[in-house]
Amino acid sequence: MTQSLAFWVENSSENAFNTLGLELHFNYWHLPDDKINYLDIGVLISGKNKCFDSINVYLPFKYNIKSYIPTLGDKVVESEKLISAVFNNDVSNIKPIRECSAKYIVFSEQKDSEGIVFFTNLSHGTSEGRVLIEEYSEDDEVGTIIKFSNKIFNCSEEYKEKIGI
Structure with missing residues (x-):
């Protein structure tokens, strides 16, 4: 490779x-x-x-392996401003998905059904x-x-x- x-x-x-x-x-x-x-x-x-x-x-x-940060997503999703910058879109809503350490993020130009699942702890x-x-x-x-x-x-x-x- x-x-x-x-x-x-x-x-x-x-x-x-x-x-x-x-x-x-x-x-x-x-x-x-x-x-x-x-x-x-x-x-x-x-x-x-x-x-x-x-x-x-x-x-x-x-x-x-010590460089791996499994909770980086948690840090990123703490700030709507940072999430908006990462995805080049304003955040409309963030909902937790407790079953899998993730957040359901809806952006301003989306319907609720078009949001993304953002994994916060891998x-x-x-x-x-x-x-x-x-x-x-x-x-x-x-x-x-x-x-x-x-x-x-x-x-x-x-x-x-x-x-x-």
Whole structure:
């Protein structure tokens, strides 16, 4: 995979790509005062979540697991101003989804039924429903694969059904 970022979906359904819509957002944050750089990867999923096994991201470097911030979403969603800046749209309403550490966000130009589910706590680990972070090596190349299991996102489908969306 050399020195490139990669993104792919693993699926168990032949028709997954006919029913799944994905939109990627990559943001690079450079904070000179803190001498820190961040890569922020946002994935907007539309369609039925159950048609894929995992969403995967390859980073062309060895990742320090201590750098992973599972509660970053909690910090971001605390500020409607920040959420509006991240999504380039004014926030109309934010509702908690307690079953899966997420928020249902509706923007000013949307109906309630068109909101997004924003996951606020994506813990890593090897059990189902967690983000799997593993080292990848081939020849002299070392990188990291981050896997987001569809089990993480299932509660958003259940929530939408529960409130009639």
